[in-house]
Amino acid sequence: MEKKPAALPARNKERSKQRLLDAVGKLLKSKGYPALKVNDIATTAGLDKKLIYKYFGGVDQLIDEYIHAQDFWSNVTYDEETDIADGGLAFTKRMLHAQFEYVHKNKAFQKLILWGLSEQRKSLKQLADDQEANGALLFEQITDPYFGNQSRQFRAISAILVAGLYHLNLYPAANGSMFCGIDLKKKEDRAEIQNALSFLLEQTYKELPETSSKDNNL
Amino acid sequence: MEKKPAALPARNKERSKQRLLDAVGKLLKSKGYPALKVNDIATTAGLDKKLIYKYFGGVDQLIDEYIHAQDFWSNVTYDEETDIADGGLAFTKRMLHAQFEYVHKNKAFQKLILWGLSEQRKSLKQLADDQEANGALLFEQITDPYFGNQSRQFRAISAILVAGLYHLNLYPAANGSMFCGIDLKKKEDRAEIQNALSFLLEQTYKELPETSSKDNNL
DNA sequence: TTTTTTAGTCACCATTTGGTGACTTTTTGT
DNA sequence: ACAAAAAGTCACCAAATGGTGACTAAAAAA
Numbered sequence: 001m002e003k004k005p006a007a008l009p010a011r012n013k014e015r016s017k018q019r020l021l022d023a024v025g026k027l028l029k030s031k032g033y034p035a036l037k038v039n040d041i042a043t044t045a046g047l048d049k050k051l052i053y054k055y056f057g058g059v060d061q062l063i064d065e066y067i068h069a070q071d072f073w074s075n076v077t078y079d080e081e082t083d084i085a086d087g088g089l090a091f092t093k094r095m096l097h098a099q100f101e102y103v104h105k106n107k108a109f110q111k112l113i114l115w116g117l118s119e120q121r122k123s124l125k126q127l128a129d130d131q132e133a134n135g136a137l138l139f140e141q142i143t144d145p146y147f148g149n150q151s152r153q154f155r156a157i158s159a160i161l162v163a164g165l166y167h168l169n170l171y172p173a174a175n176g177s178m179f180c181g182i183d184l185k186k187k188e189d190r191a192e193i194q195n196a197l198s199f200l201l202e203q204t205y206k207e208l209p210e211t212s213s214k215d216n217n218l
Numbered sequence: 219m220e221k222k223p224a225a226l227p228a229r230n231k232e233r234s235k236q237r238l239l240d241a242v243g244k245l246l247k248s249k250g251y252p253a254l255k256v257n258d259i260a261t262t263a264g265l266d267k268k269l270i271y272k273y274f275g276g277v278d279q280l281i282d283e284y285i286h287a288q289d290f291w292s293n294v295t296y297d298e299e300t301d302i303a304d305g306g307l308a309f310t311k312r313m314l315h316a317q318f319e320y321v322h323k324n325k326a327f328q329k330l331i332l333w334g335l336s337e338q339r340k341s342l343k344q345l346a347d348d349q350e351a352n353g354a355l356l357f358e359q360i361t362d363p364y365f366g367n368q369s370r371q372f373r374a375i376s377a378i379l380v381a382g383l384y385h386l387n388l389y390p391a392a393n394g395s396m397f398c399g400i401d402l403k404k405k406e407d408r409a410e411i412q413n414a415l416s417f418l419l420e421q422t423y424k425e426l427p428e429t430s431s432k433d434n435n436l
Numbered sequence: 437t438t439t440t441t442t443a444g445t446c447a448c449c450a451t452t453t454g455g456t457g458a459c460t461t462t463t464t465g466t
Numbered sequence: 467a468c469a470a471a472a473a474g475t476c477a478c479c480a481a482a483t484g485g486t487g488a489c490t491a492a493a494a495a496a
Contacts, residue, residue, distance in 0.1 A: 200378070204421070
């Protein structure tokens with residue numbers, strides 16, 4: 001059983017498993033997570049639903065395996081050669097811009113975020129935790145040293161910017177694309193968002209270290 | 219038929235309609251939009267599902283009527299007395315802060331945003347358009363005059379901030395509450411977000427008018 | 437080749453869901 | 467008091483859905 005098949009066999013467990021996983025992704029992208037039903041997944045994969053139970057134990061396990069197979073965040077790492085003499089300004093700017101475009105182009109990822117906002121599910125929580133852990137590393141190694149006792153403020157600012165670029169990419173998928181007068185579907189308007197991200201980040205790097213630790217005002 | 223009932227009648231069309239609408243809201247808040255099925259709505263309302271068809275024509279119309287009945291955005295208006303000599307800095311800051319808390323507290327609104335991100339639906343598009351129209355007024359009357367040829371940049375910045383506060387309030391509902399090291403469920407961490415909003419807005423009002431119109435850089 | 441294992445299909449059942457016709461009960465008008 | 471109209475319930479059906487046992491066909495092992 002555990003031998004490499006000579007030619008292309010008509011029946012192949014791994015290939016079928018993969019087709020089922022692919023079907024989940026396809027349905028997720030096209031119809032969203034509420035459409036992930038056994039019958040639909042099976043017919044989309046062109047296979048019998050029985051196989052879902054045989055190979056994965058059920059739809060839930062199949063879905064979890066799909067989610068775990070997704071490897072986002074692997075693109076957001078920094079190696080030793082990244083220059084962080086500027087406190088990570090250039091690095092962070094590049095990262096935000098890249099993330100903005102990445103979310104924009106990756107529909108499966110959009111749906112996964114949306115799903116994570118909508119439903120409680122262990123594997124989605126896991127995904128969120130992974131993201132958080134990844135981000136924590138970057139903050140600790142790059143920006144915290146630069147901002148010192150203002151590092152929490154910087155994290156809050158980052159939260160707003162990252163959350164903003166997420167939402168701005170989820171928004172135009174369903175109803176309307178205008179948000180604050182910006183057309184999220186137009187290339188030049190998206191460029192304005194990129195500029196705004198740069199501007200806000202630059203101002204933060206320039207002015208946040210100046211402000212004293214405790215002057216909160218409404 | 220169109221007379222005021224003497225005492226409290228056991229049968230009352232309007233009251234039943236309202237109960238069905240309330241049931242929609244209750245289910246939406248507790249289970250989200252995928253849970254809005256005829257049988258569930260009827261049993262939640264304590265009425266027969268037949269009435270949904272009789273009074274509204276079907277679940278879809280009932281849901282649309284629920285959505286239209288919601289009147290968000292009525293809280294975000296400005297009267298003649300608001301001081302906009304500062305270009306609307308104080309006003310905008312107050313608005314963002316209020317909106318941040320409003321979304322945080324209003325679970326039905328959160329679910330409605332989420333729904334709008336997830337599904338195409340006329341009444342949700344309408345809601346989004348209303349919001350957009352409301353915002354357009356504020357931009358045109360208050361901030362556009364102040365920022366002049368930089369007003370598009372200001373709109374992009376506003377988009378990021380508003381989108382950010384939306385997402386940061388949707389995020390902690392389902393899986394995990396940590397976002398960029400900020401615990402969105404902790405009061406003091408939410409205060410950091412409010413401070414960050416203030417900081418970014420102040421920097422924008424201070425520095426954006428200085429920058430020339432066309433120096434976009436990566 | 438024969439046997440045994442495993443991939444894959446199909447028919448079938450139970451449960452849930454959307455939807456409606458026929459009925460009962462209350463209210464309203466005369 | 468009576469009849470008409472409207473509020474509300476119930477039983478029932480059709481379609482979709484989740485799930486499984488019994489089967490067939492193809493690979494692998496003997």
